[in-house]
Amino acid sequence: MTQDQEEGRNAEELDTQDPSPDDEGNQEAPAPREPETATDAMDAVIEVFDAYQRKMMSEETKQGLRHEASLGHFVSSKAPFGYRKVAVQDGTQRRFTLELDPETSPTVRRIYDLHLAGSSDRNTARQLNDEQVPSPNGELWTPRRVKNIRQDQVNCGVYRFGKRSSDGPVQVPDAFPAIVSQEEFERAQRMEERR
Numbered sequence: 167m168t169q170d171q172e173e174g175r176n177a178e179e180l181d182t183q184d185p186s187p188d189d190e191g192n193q194e195a196p197a198p199r200e201p202e203t204a205t206d207a208m209d210a211v212i213e214v215f216d217a218y219q220r221k222m223m224s225e226e227t228k229q230g231l232r233h234e235a236s237l238g239h240f241v242s243s244k245a246p247f248g249y250r251k252v253a254v255q256d257g258t259q260r261r262f263t264l265e266l267d268p269e270t271s272p273t274v275r276r277i278y279d280l281h282l283a284g285s286s287d288r289n290t291a292r293q294l295n296d297e298q299v300p301s302p303n304g305e306l307w308t309p310r311r312v313k314n315i316r317q318d319q320v321n322c323g324v325y326r327f328g329k330r331s332s333d334g335p336v337q338v339p340d341a342f343p344a345i346v347s348q349e350e351f352e353r354a355q356r357m358e359e360r361r
Contacts, residue, residue: 240261248267278321280293316354316358322347
């Protein structure tokens with residue numbers, strides 16, 4: 167037998183091992199491999215159970231955080247620029263809230279004042295950099311950083327948690343001290359839309 171004939175025969179053998187098509191021409195899925203030992207079977211069951219437990223614990227954690235946020239408790243890891251995270255005693259529970267940061271909240275107030283006076287985010291960033299005002303991460307101010315601060319509702323006391331949640335965000339008005347009024351916040355957003 168020549169090499170070409172042998173390769174052809176091997177290909178035919180492989181073809182006969184493929185699952186046969188059903189009446190609609192779809193390939194049948196191969197049967198799952200049987201576990202070799204009882205230990206293999208038990209390991210597979212434990213793996214499935216562990217995955218289920220992880221998913222359930224994750225869901226319970228998310229729901230718990232949403233509940234805490236709905237009560238106005240700050241559950242995020244880092245305070246937004248202009249605020250600091252502080253622990254408060256709530257009965258027997260230690261919870262977190264936000265208070266104004268005396269070092270950075272004047273900068274947030276200034277960003278709004280400049281914007282409401284007609285300054286663009288680019289000009290505001292340039293001015294803060296020229297005056298060497300520290301930014302949230304210690305780097306130079308950028309128009310994007312200025313805009314992110316200006317669009318954050320926490321600055322008017324509104325706590326939003328779970329912005330990307332499939333259940334929608336939790337939103338709590340007057341959860342924290344405001345740096346700007348609701349009216350100033352909304353006016354700043356309207357001015358941005360008109361530009």
